[in-house]
Amino acid sequence: MSAVNILVVDDREENIVALEALLRRDDINIISTTSPNEALRIAWENQISIALVDVQMPEIDGFELVEMLKANPRTKDILIIFVTAISKESKYAVKGFGTGAVDYLYKPLDPYITSAKVDAFIQLAQHQKDIKEKNEELQNYAIMVKNSADIITTVDAKTFRILSINQAVKKLLGYQVNELEQTSIVDMAVPDDQPKLRKKLSEIVNNNMSFAVAEYQLETFDKRTIWAECRITYNNKILFINISDVSPQKSYQQELIKSKEAAEHSRKVKESFLANMSHELRTPVNGILGLTNMLRKGDLDEHQRNIVDLLDVSSQSLLGVINDVLDISKIEAGKFSIIRKNNNVRQVVQATFDLLKYKADEKNIDLLLEIDSDVPQCLLFDALRLNQILMNLLSNAIKFTERGYVKLVLSVLQNVESNVKVKFSVIDTGIGIATDRLAKIFESFEQAEDDTLTKYGGTGLGLTIVKKLIELKGGELTVSSQIGSGSVFNFTNWYAVADAPKAEKIDGNKQRSLTPFIDVHVLVAEDNLVNQFMMSKMLKDWNVNFEIVDNGQKVLDKLLAKDFDLILMDTHMPEMNGYDAAKTIRMNFAEPKRSIPIISLSAATFDHEQQQALSAGMNDILSKPFQPYQLHEKMQHLLEISKGKQLA
Template identity: 50%
Template sequence: MENTKILLLDDREENLISLKAILSRDDIEIYSTTSANEALRMVWENEIAVALVDVQMPGMDGFEFAETLLSNPKTKEILIVFVTAISKETTYAVRGLKTGAIDYLYKPLDPYITNAKVDSLIRLARSQKEIRDKNKLLENYATIILNSPDIIATVEPETGNIISVNPSVEKILGVSPNHLVGTTILDLLVDPLNSSLREVLVKKSYIGGETNVVEDRFFGRLRQPVWLELRIMYKNRLLFVNLHDVEKRKAHERALIDAQSQAEKARKVKEAFLANMSHEIRTPLNGIIGLGNLLSATQLDTSQRDLINMLRQSSGSLLNILNDILDISKIDEGKFSIIPTSTDLRVLGKGIIDLMRFKADEKNLKLNLITDERLPECVMVDGMRLNQILLNLLGNALKFTQSGKVDCKMELVSETQLGHKIKFSVEDTGIGMSDEHLANIFSEYGQASENISHQYGGTGLGLTISQKLVRLMGSELEVNSKANEGSQFFFTLILPDANEKSVEIKPAIAFQDLPPFTGKTVLVAEDNPINALLLKKYLKTWMLDTTMVLNGKEAVDALRERIFDLIILDTRMPEMDGFQAASFARNQLMVKTPILSLSATVLPEEVQQALESGMNDTLSKPFEPEKLHKKIAILLGQDGRD
């Protein structure tokens, strides 16, 4: 506890020494002086609780000093005791009490009486100070409550009746505080029977002493509902309720829910668009690629074979653009995974260079693969995605380079605890870019300028998808470029050693050289005439007895008549689609025949739908004949596996 401060005022120094000797102890802090003016300074600067004042002093006597203290609000609470050697007559004592003194001490001082009186005065002073502090605190609380922007109310727990409420209730709910006192707080609710506040009152969940926090709708101005957050505390058999306006927060939450709903609708629209676009483009593209395959199996002269190669190149470019669009969508939605496998970087690089060699030869450009001798034999990396990135970068470099060379480099930068730090770069001597054009080079569907787009073609998707793929691998695709001097695109990956060597990729086999399925029957439902022609040609080449129908309804009718060894269904067909046909065959006709889905979309949702409808496997268009042959072999049990 804080020490009590006592002032001793006497014009004789020996009296002060005597008083200090009598009162000296640990819980008292003594200030003493022989000057009344000095004493006034002391009481002004320090919180003096008790003053022992001599009555007879030169200049300002004790009565005048006491009157001065009493007249000042800062010092009027000081307890004054007069110390005197003069008569105890009544008139003299009355004068002292009127000037503010509460008691007298008479000289010569008795130490026991002096200490006893000072003790009682100290207790009185401390009690008065405690009362003053509490009153001040109550005044502060009252000020806070009156000026609080929240509604603050006291409520009778059993009835819910409002005992008191601050003025904020009028601003928030439009009701005068006076009109609410005595009424129940439940009457202010929009739905009192299903309210969180009513549940608290009925269950008496406030009894534990913890603050209950609930939200409820109240009638506000013009009877418009307003959301309020209630903090309910139980003390002294009363409920103290703080009601905070959360209508803006609730409105924001509703806006977020609406935005989320709109985003979900937009996502579904986007998925539907991508599915439709994929189907509408892949269906004819499958026909183009397939017809190219059929033509390549015929007798062709050199000129015709060159045309077929250009047809394949063009259809391949179109398929790459479509796949880029779908890949960007998957990455943006978090549905794209990087799957590291054992990869030989030298083999991967050689395959890329061999694939792009014809483009370089067309423009008389030197195309070089430069690999560091220190590169490890095999590393763990998603080889398919790394291949895609480097193909995009090389394709871009060849597109924008008219003379000179294009280099694809793989350099070992350093060794780390996590693996080999390897830098991949593609450098060219092409048109380059200015600083202004570099700023937008990785933006979606954008190129350096419209003139470049018109002159060189392309969608600008290659660099966008490459950057996204590199980021998924934990790095960043960077570029150095100067106009008319060339460009360098590069990124660095940390790749661990592979435990096993990479699997050698076998060259594709022409469809006419694939083994036959002699004696097997197949039902094919395909509404597109070109794709139907291709399928019929492939299947008959592989010695399959093939029945062709135009839609799912015709497929179901054919299944009623006979049993087939294999069923191939396009997913999107008129009258009855492939999903419906498969489901009907499984659930109504109890058909056990393996079913292969042919779909012109590659979205995971459609693959899942195919499997759920009863299909055994899926194949997306456009497809290579060898992949179709492998799927059929597996479904017919002729794939050579144990």
């Protein structure tokens, strides 16, 4: 509580000193003067609550001073106590009270009476001050309520009837104030929201909640609907409700929800399209590659072998384009994962280099490799994606270089504890890229020049994939180039140094070591005729007894009629797909058929499709196109597990 200002006015200094000695305490602030004129100035400039005024003073006596104080609006509320030594006759008291005094103190002053009276008036002054402040607050609140853009209303907590409401209701809902007073606040809501509003208000009252926020639709006078945010406070059997029109925000929110739902629908449509495209394109390519592999095993002359080789190269090229499109889609959908493992970086780089060496030799250009001695042998990185990055950059460099060389350089830029910053540089002496086209070459389906596609071919996706892969790995890609002189692509990234992995024995000729199966019966579900032919040839070579059907329903019919050891199931088939067929087997068939091993043979490349296959009950997944040894390994593994369970 702030100190109370007390003004002491007496023409004699010793009287002031005596009064100050009597009144001194922490909750008051004494201001004194011997001049009535000075007293007027002090009262004007300071918030004086009590004035102790001597009656007998030269020039202006106490009565005249008090009359002037009471005549001024700024000082009229000061509590006046006269201090006098003149007669105690009633006529003087009447005159003093008539000028506005509230009490008298008579000289000589009695310390106890003086202290008691002043204390009483200090308390009175404090109460007056508090009342004044509260009145100012109420006035300010009234002004705020009156001019508020929100509806502010008080509501009876028992009946929910409106006790008071401000003028904003006319602007927001179109009602006059007197039309709503003593009506139920619940009736302001649209019919569907009235039970919810009533329930909320009852909950607030019953649980004695001090504050709550909720949104409801309110009905206007002209039968329109607005969304309102209601901020509700409960105190002393009264509900205080502040209602804001949030229709614009709600409309924007609903538009965002619709946009999100549309985007989600569009994403699902795109994913479905890409999944189907993946299956429809990769399935025939799988057939072409399989048939090519079979033709190679035949007795071919040199001309025929060259034709088969060209067929294989064309198929691999088509598969590369398909994979590029799918990779871009997966990256943009945020479903592309980077898997870091302990790998020998020198071996991975050397393998990529060796794979592309023949392309450089065909064009009679040099393909060079430089790996600095301080590059660690083993790092934690995704070998598949690093290979993809280097294959794209080196293939591009070779494609656009007619003479000279293409060089791959590995160097260490920084070495901090067990982490190194490695720089990969692909340098060529090719045609170069114009400065104004450098930024565009990383955009999907863009080429360095408008006629590049005609001259050199390609999808324009390679560098886009490279840039996105490097960014996903946390690295940075830069390029510098000059027309006619060549280009330099650099990408840098931090890697954790790893210990050398244990050497694994690698079977270099898996295809020749594929042993026949003994008394194995397999049901194949495949609707593509070429793939049916391939599977037939493959399984015959392995002495497998098999039957082939072309949809999921026929799988169920065959399995009901006969026993099989394994099912090879394509996922995309007419009438009933592989997912539904697998689910039906796992849920509706009796043992041991319910637990028959199922391998998904699908052209699907999206993670969610592979997860869908596992969720449907399939035991393993093999994506098309695949090598025969890969299928052989999975079949052998699952048959061994199944045989072990039967023996147990």
